[in-house]
Amino acid sequence: xxxxxxxxxxxxxxxxESPKGLGVTDLSKKLGVAKSTVHRLLSTLExxxxxKKVNNEGIYQLGLKFLEMNHAVMENMNIVxxxxxxxxxxxxxxxxxxxxxxxxxxxxVYIDKVESTSTIRIYSQTGRRAPMHCTGVGKAMAAxxxxxxxxxxxxxxxxxxxxxxTITKEEDFRAELDRIREKGYSLDDEEHEEGxxxxxxxxxxxxxxxxxxxxxxxxxxxxxxxxxxxxxxxVKKAAYKISKAIGY
Amino acid sequence: xxxxxxxxxxxxxxxxESPKGLGVTDLSKKLGVAKSTVHRLLSTLExxxxxKKVNNEGIYQLGLKFLEMNHAVMENMNIVxxxxxxxxxxxxxxxxxxxxxxxxxxxxVYIDKVESTSTIRIYSQTGRRAPMHCTGVGKAMAAxxxxxxxxxxxxxxxxxxxxxxTITKEEDFRAELDRIREKGYSLDDEEHEEGxxxxxxxxxxxxxxxxxxxxxxxxxxxxxxxxxxxxxxxVKKAAYKISKAIGY
DNA sequence: AACGGTGTTCCTTATTGAGGAACAAGGAGA
DNA sequence: TCTCCTTGTTCCTCAATAAGGAACACCGTT
Numbered sequence: 432x433x434x435x436x437x438x439x440x441x442x443x444x445x446x447x448e449s450p451k452g453l454g455v456t457d458l459s460k461k462l463g464v465a466k467s468t469v470h471r472l473l474s475t476l477e478x479x480x481x482x483k484k485v486n487n488e489g490i491y492q493l494g495l496k497f498l499e500m501n502h503a504v505m506e507n508m509n510i511v512x513x514x515x516x517x518x519x520x521x522x523x524x525x526x527x528x529x530x531x532x533x534x535x536x537x538x539x540v541y542i543d544k545v546e547s548t549s550t551i552r553i554y555s556q557t558g559r560r561a562p563m564h565c566t567g568v569g570k571a572m573a574a575x576x577x578x579x580x581x582x583x584x585x586x587x588x589x590x591x592x593x594x595x596x597t598i599t600k601e602e603d604f605r606a607e608l609d610r611i612r613e614k615g616y617s618l619d620d621e622e623h624e625e626g627x628x629x630x631x632x633x634x635x636x637x638x639x640x641x642x643x644x645x646x647x648x649x650x651x652x653x654x655x656x657x658x659x660x661x662x663x664x665x666v667k668k669a670a671y672k673i674s675k676a677i678g679y
Numbered sequence: 680x681x682x683x684x685x686x687x688x689x690x691x692x693x694x695x696e697s698p699k700g701l702g703v704t705d706l707s708k709k710l711g712v713a714k715s716t717v718h719r720l721l722s723t724l725e726x727x728x729x730x731k732k733v734n735n736e737g738i739y740q741l742g743l744k745f746l747e748m749n750h751a752v753m754e755n756m757n758i759v760x761x762x763x764x765x766x767x768x769x770x771x772x773x774x775x776x777x778x779x780x781x782x783x784x785x786x787x788v789y790i791d792k793v794e795s796t797s798t799i800r801i802y803s804q805t806g807r808r809a810p811m812h813c814t815g816v817g818k819a820m821a822a823x824x825x826x827x828x829x830x831x832x833x834x835x836x837x838x839x840x841x842x843x844x845t846i847t848k849e850e851d852f853r854a855e856l857d858r859i860r861e862k863g864y865s866l867d868d869e870e871h872e873e874g875x876x877x878x879x880x881x882x883x884x885x886x887x888x889x890x891x892x893x894x895x896x897x898x899x900x901x902x903x904x905x906x907x908x909x910x911x912x913x914v915k916k917a918a919y920k921i922s923k924a925i926g927y
Numbered sequence: 928a929a930c931g932g933t934g935t936t937c938c939t940t941a942t943t944g945a946g947g948a949a950c951a952a953g954g955a956g957a
Numbered sequence: 958t959c960t961c962c963t964t965g966t967t968c969c970t971c972a973a974t975a976a977g978g979a980a981c982a983c984c985g986t987t
Contacts, residue, residue: 433723434974435944436687440727447751455965470966475681479688480783489965493752495781495788498806501749503695504741533743540743557745602857663932681944683975713977733944737934738929 439461439472443481443493452485452492509642511543513676514634517547518645522667525662527649529669532568533642539569539586542643564588564604566598567631568644574611575603575633575641581608597622603645616667618659621651628654630662632670637678645670687720691729698741699704702735724815758891759791762882766793766893767916773910775897777917780816782889785835787817790891795797812836812852813845816866816892821852822859823881823889829856845870847918859875862913866907869899876902880918884925893918 445461446453449556453472459466473491476482478494505511514531522529522545531543539558545643563584564568573584590599598604619629647666654662693709694701707714721739724730729745746870753759762779766821770777770793779791789807806917811817811832821832836846844894859865867877895914 433683433687434681434718435681435975436720436723437726439681439687440723443748444727447748448753450755456963457766466965467947467967471681471944472684475684475688478680478685478691481688483783492755493748495752495783495790495806497748497752498788498790499808500691500695500745500806500808501743502699504743504745507698507740533729535743540746542746558704558743558748558750560747567894631937635919660982677708683944706930714934715936715978716976719975760953 435472438468442469442472446482446491446493450492452490454489454491458491460613468620508542510677514643514673515543515545515671517669517676518543521645521647521665522546524665525647525667527647527653527662528567529647531643531644531645531673534563534572534670537563537584538592539563539566539588544660557611557626561623562588562591564590564599565593565619565623567617567629567648568646570604570607571617571631571633571644572613572641574617575607575635594621596620596625605627619646619648620662626651628659630659632667634670634677635674635679639679642677643673645673683695683720686712686716687724689725690717694739694741696729697827697900699738702737706739719805720877756790758925761890762893762921763791763793765917765924766791769893769895769913770794771924772913773801773807773895775895775901775910777893777923778816779891779893782820785811785832785869787811787814809871810836810839812838813867813871814894815865815877815896816894818852818859819865819879819881819892819894820889822856822865836907841871842869842873844868844873864911867894867896874899876906878909878914880915882918882925883922890925892923893921909910 434502436545439474442458443460445458449457453461455466455470458473459469462469465679473482477491477494480494483494484490485492498572510533511531518531528544528546530541530639532541534540539561548644560583561569563573568642573581576584585601590601591597592599596662597661598607614628619627619631621627628645631644633641634643634645636642645666687708687805690706693706699703700773703714703718706721707717710717720729725732725739728742730739731742732739739912758781759779766777766779773844776792776794780787780790781790782788787809789809809817811821821829824832834850838849839845840847846855853866864878864880866877867875869875876899877894877896879892881889882891882893884890892913895910
């Protein structure tokens with residue numbers, strides 16, 4: 432582990448949390464390192480445009496290089512291009528927000544979303560992360576893990592209870608996965624956030640492995656059992672379409 | 680300048696250019712540093728999710744942290760939120776692609792675009808960079824630089840000729856800026872790419888400084904002189920709206 | 928079975944990053 | 958207006974630590 436690189440990236444994290452930007456002194460206090468060290472790191476980051484000074488004063492913010500890098504990352508993920516139209520259609524038919532997620536280190540990463548009302552700020556919530564054990568998409572993916580991978584997932588998870596309905600025991604979770612495999616979809620019944628229900632389904636790649644998942648999410652008052660029953664086949668169908676689009 | 684941080688970021692640049700990802704040996708050759716050094720840097724970057732191994736083999740790609748960071752950067756740029764609906768409307772009325780750009784180190788950065796046909800991949804070309812001297816938006820902004828800043832710009836620019844029509848002399852450029860100030864808009868007449876014309880106008884902030892610019896771009900066959908004349912007031916009006924929205 | 932190619936680990940050295948202190952600049956308050 | 962904080966920035970010295978060579982482990986090919 433390279434200390435200076437590590438520190439540089441911690442600085443970036445700090446700046447991410449402080450939209451207004453931070454000065455050298457602020458950062459040096461936060462990190463517990465000398466001002467001069469922070470200053471040197473910032474200069475290096477600035478050279479590569481990962482940070483920038485706001486109107487040439489001593490306040491630093493995240494730089495525009497991140498737009499560039501984001502673009503490059505997105506380019507590689509042609510999954511978004513393939514899936515977006517299908518997600519778009521799904522949003523239209525179910526009139527609820529839909530998401531596309533993938534996995535990284537047993538954590539969910541939201542890589543696309545389509546809102547019913549506004550097409551604006553499509554990029555906004557992408558990049559958000561969430562745990563698997565308390566979400567529809569997380570469970571949908573876990574249900575199709577091979578046993579080995581599932582065990583590795585269990586050793587990673589902390590079973591944190593976000594609501595009274597969150598599943599927090601391995602045996603309960605395994606039972607839930609059996610149900611999901613049987614039905615081909617998963618439900619999130621206020622397990623992550625009270626008042627929110629969602630329907631999710633897995634997306635498989637050409638090797639038959641689960642690689643992504645999609646969901647339709649809404650408030651409990653709209654998402655009653657009758658509505659859920661209507662939505663289920665639509666989500667499953669959309670997930671299947673995406674699976675086929677990526678070569679399943 | 681911190682060597683290790685610098686190298687880490689050069690590695691990220693290399694990975695950006697190689698969508699398929701690179702191995703430790705490839706990178707070590709590219710950078711001219713030892714494999715072990717590259718490996719150590721990659722491990723540190725991986726810890727922060729700026730890079731990831733593709734299916735746990737020895738190939739590294741850009742990581743999903745960039746989506747997160749992009750999100751944070753975008754959040755701060757409420758300019759995009761403000762301008763997007765106006766850009767959207769402009770695209771509808773002129774039926775050509777429109778762009779919103781800002782400046783960084785006398786280079787243009789595209790921060791939003793609206794295509795006429797598809798709302799998909801809205802994020803795609805954002806983050807792209809281009810020189811000022813050969814683009815409509817670049818000239819529109821330069822026209823409203825204070826003399827001091829203009830001189831600094833001249834000392835930065837390389838006057839590279841992208842097409843036979845690119846302006847490559849300072850005196851010609853200054854004459855062009857005079858024309859732009861007089862008319863309140865700028866034209867790009869195949870100066871950056873043959874077959875492409877565009878109409879651009881500057882956006883001013885609350886201090887009356889030029890801070891952004893917008894443009895409508897299309898192929899020469901559609902963008903004849905008559906059409907250009909129709910488009911000009913629309914672009915100017917949209918730019919003015921955005922200026923007002925940010926407090927001009 | 929031997930080889931060439933990976934990525935990874937270890938260890939030693941001197942390169943280079945770190946931090947204290949001094950400096951410059953700017954703003955607030957008396 | 959002058960002073961006194963508090964900024965960011967620069968410099969310099971020392972030792973922490975990053976770098977690179979070499980050895981190792983692994984895989985696929987010949």
